[in-house]
Amino acid sequence: MAKGYNDPAMEKKFQDRYYHAADNPEFTKEVERIGRTMAHMCYQCGTCTGSCPSAPRSSYRIRKFVRRAVMGLEREALTDPDLWLCTTCYSCTDRCPRGIAPTDIIMAMRNLAFKWDIVPRNFLKTIQLIYTTGHGVPNNDVNRAARVKLGLDAEPETTHKYPEFLPGIQKIMDHYKMKENADRILSEGEH
């Protein structure tokens, strides 16, 4: 509960900094289900952060995210933009002495963040591109010309050359309402 100070600056300065019970006790289980790894076994040794290429150049601490998973601190985890600084190099996963996959905990949290409509735009654009072309990085004219020069067909043997495969791909993505949600989040972001 707010303290009722008439100065909002003071209210903010002295806001409650305890953490209490978990925001969402199911959060740990959800993360473990999606990430297929036992986050709750973490003993906070920091091997993950020590292995992380993003840690020395940012405030991203993967150990803290694992801690948030363990304690069910859902909001703190999903709204922290550092969540998107994991390069998924899996060094932490290889070295974790508890056999946990911290990388997959991050991936699970990103999946859950998507459900909260929190996803950086580049991720959503990749989805749109894959939906419409089958490729996250589609062909272009410069490349087509180069391909022909090399003796390759202008379009590779993929959905580019065989667009009849696209409806199947779209059906799979539609099953999960992936494109629909990506479009919505992107358009809302534009307002």
Add this chain to the structure above:
Amino acid sequence: MAEEKKQPRIGVFVCHCGTNIAGSLDVKAVQDYARTLPGVIVADEYQYMCSTPGQKKIDDAIKEHDLTGIVVAACSPRLHEPTFRTATKEGGLNPFRFEMANIREQNSWVHMHDYEGATDKAKDAVRIAVAKAALLEDLYPKSVPVEHAAMVVGAGVGGIQAALDLASAGIKTYLIEKTPTIGGRMSQLDKTFPTLDCSQCILTPKMVDVGRHPNIELHTYTEVEAVEGYIGNFDITLRKKARGVMTPTEATAKGIVGGGCNGCGDCDAVCPVIKPNPFEFGMKPRKAIYIYHPQVVPLIYTIDFDSCVKCGLCVEACGEKKAIDLNMEDSFETVKVGTVILATGYDMFPIEKKREWGYKQFDNVITSLEFERLICASGPTGGHLIRPSDGATPKKVAFVLCAGSRDNTGVGKPYCSRFCCMYSLKHAHQITEKIPGCQAYIFYMDIRSFGKMYEEFYYRIQDEGTKFIRGRVANILEDAKTKNLHVYAEDTLLGQPVDMVVDMVVLAAAVEPTQNIDPVRKMFGVSCSQDGWMLEAHPKLNPCGTTTAGVFLAGVCQGPKDIPDTVAQAEGAASAASIPIHMGKVELEPYFAQCIEEKCAGCGMCTNLCPYSALDLVEKNGRTVMQVTEAKCKGCGTCGGFCPGGAIYMQHFTTPQIVAQIDAFLLGGEQ
């Protein structure tokens, strides 16, 4: 077996064990059910059957109802069978007329959420037990004499202490050591925590004592080859590995008067073959004829025949002592002992398997035992700690704790190695003391300083200036030019990544059971626990014993422990091992095989199956039949499980008894 057959009159007693049993199943229903079973004269229940009033119930019921058999439904017979057998005996029945139904460890504790299922299972267990109890017979334990001698396998500090205790208690003790000298790991250490005693200084007096104790027969460079027999009467064959050098005693026995090795080292000086010394982890050379270090006990040289070129220079140098025999071969000796203590110690986990820390990839990453040798005055550098890459004195040293311990990746060891925290604190102290301006960094997850004066030692080391960084080391990289090391971790207390550049890294590598110890463990019939260490009989109440009667454990072979704990356990094991010897006899459970001669066809299949050669074919009344030597039979029943004619009678586990149990389970038997 000759007593008159009486109709079975059985008493059943169901234990609540507080709520341990009664909380998960219906004790009353089990009791009521027991009353319906054939032969059951009385069925009772009690809060704690193992208590004095509980036992008294058995005593009273036997007398009151003239019972022939007792069933107690309670915990595991592995826990309280002896208790209730005694109670049965006190009631006037033969103690082997007792049978236990396990409704706790194998029922109420494992079906805590299925009251009905657990109750049904308990009823079945009681029915099965009653069926067996109805067929139980009077049996009499066999008393066997105990050889007034003991063996200790492994002569590290644990084995040395155990041997000294046994010997001082007047028991002839064979101390067996596979390496050429006694002393074990402790002799490789420089100082000991938390007192900072010189390890050699406190160990060598004990080593010398071993060497001259009249009751200790020391066998170095010797391994256990075979074990036969049982408590009181172990026949143990030793393989005395060919050492190539005779002791004065051995020389005298061969008629070389005044000869034999006196440790002068003349041979060492002339030997042309140079090899790394394993005692110094290869950091110092030795010859093909060698001693590990000057304080070895016994002070006898050993030839490494794998590298010896048999040039004969040593034989020449030895001269009239004629101690050296280049054609020596392994020899065997069998000794008889009453009890055995295993003190086989540990090895370092091969930490190079944790690739991220670069051991064996980077010169200046060493293990803690290598550090011990490098800082030890008698070590390869005379106690001057230097970097392997360039011989420079390190000014910054990082200690990596839990290197391979507390590791659930499948590469390292899941357990805590228990003494690394403390010796790393000691190492930090040593470099701070020896090298002015040298900074120690200890990378740790938890500092486990639980022993007497340990936490105080931690306080002291912190006060001396060692920096503690709470974070497990992620990886180590080498600077190709300087050979300095970058230690990467997270300072988890600050939440900040660390790139600590140091001159040297010491890995507090996990410990694991001694290489190739499994055959020895199995020869003595000792199990191992999940972590690979030898399994004690009970983790709390019998930490020195094993499931093989007469075999005891001391030291790290049972699980990681430091020197105080090892010595304490060694003294405990010595005490336990001396009891049967001082008693002079032990009672063996009377689970012997018997031959039912009229059924025996004399086929002899069983004689080959018996692992103890307890069965023989003999002529009796013109027929060939099998005969059991009871002293050799250990009661496994393997013969009885095979006999095609059903001619083998396994006491206490007879075929009729077991079949009755099966019938009782599957066909019921309620009245």
Add this chain to the structure above:
Amino acid sequence: MHNGMHEYAFFLGCIAPNRYPGCEAAAIKTSRNVGIELLPLKGASCCPAPGAFGAVDLSVWYAMAARNIILAEEMGKDIALICNGCYKSIYEVNERLKEHDDLRDQVNEVLAEVDMEFKGTIDVYHLAELYYDPKICGVEKIRESVVRPLDGTKIAVHYGCHLLKPIKERRFTDAENPMWIEELVDALGAESVQYRNKMQCCGAGGGVRGFDLAHSLDITNEKLINVTEAGADAITEVCPFCQLQYDRGQIEIKEKFGIEWNIPVLHYNELLGLAQGMSPQELALDLHGIDCKPFLDKIL
């Protein structure tokens, strides 16, 4: 095997065909010289990108990757591919679906809507591991295929992440200091050089390149410092996405941070193509952001 050739369905991915077509052309030609025939896998899509796509919804990632695998199952061929990102998606999903019934059922339920079913009948390989595997090709065969040794060149190997990590879910045994690609490089007559933090990520993965370009480039820049200190003439890798990060990344680093590196970056197949006598034009090296000429001058 067909006509003495080991045949594989060639999974292209996105960046090789659509940005570095030389990689695709080189893979087809160079592998043929060592007894491997790469057959077109018609209708394949993005693997899909494990970081950028999987981050949003792993269930869809499994299903989409399974669709690509099924195309090869229908051909009855094992898959070969040349990109570490694709390797993670295709190899890992293939293995996980084979192992875990719950995942397979979940994926097949969705795929039923498009009349497909994951059966788990094929295996997935990175072309580089096939090159190294003596049962398929082996270092010796690579060495024998060389007509223009890359003598006098020093090459830094970047393994990338998803080829080897997580190591528990890979066929390989060492992700901390592997040396097998170095063997493949040395077989071409070049000298592989060791550099600090060889196994560190290029910085591109996990959607970070798109999310925070400067951050990902800072990681790349650190690697470029280490590679330069080791005196390498070029970087080789086995992943077009890493290639993109190093190659285009150097231009972006110049723009953003004002540092110029100019270290040529070549996919191992391009390097192998050069050693087998292919011309820079046949490899479309002109499409690279960083001019390969200083490197080519040493060998041509």
Add this chain to the structure above:
Amino acid sequence: MAEGEWQPKILAIICNWCSYAGADLAGSARTQYPPDVRAIRVMCTGRVDPLFIMKAFADGADGVLVSGCHFGDCHYIAGNFKCAKRMFLMKSVLKDLGIEDNRLRMTFVSASEGAKWAKVIEDVVKTVTDLGPSPLNQLQQ
């Protein structure tokens, strides 16, 4: 469980030194498993006479589990090994009699493997439950 619902009858014959101790350890650790198995203790699985197996099936058992020490860990050197050979033969005998051979199972559980014991029981109960009542019992019905 509903009244009248079929429940498998499974007999376990287990050795004193390893499997019985392992089962006790599962208890001390409160590792939960289904209550469908009834155990008989013998000193060593070497004691297990094929007769016991036949008797159990004849009496209406739906499954039999024999559990001993790991090879090399037998308290009596190799009784478990001798038993394993017999059980192997018994499986073919059962097959000849029209009884599915996976109704008989031999496992090796050490004194330190409480969790494994629980897993073994779960597996055995599941296998036998999936197989349904023993063919001999079906005949009787």
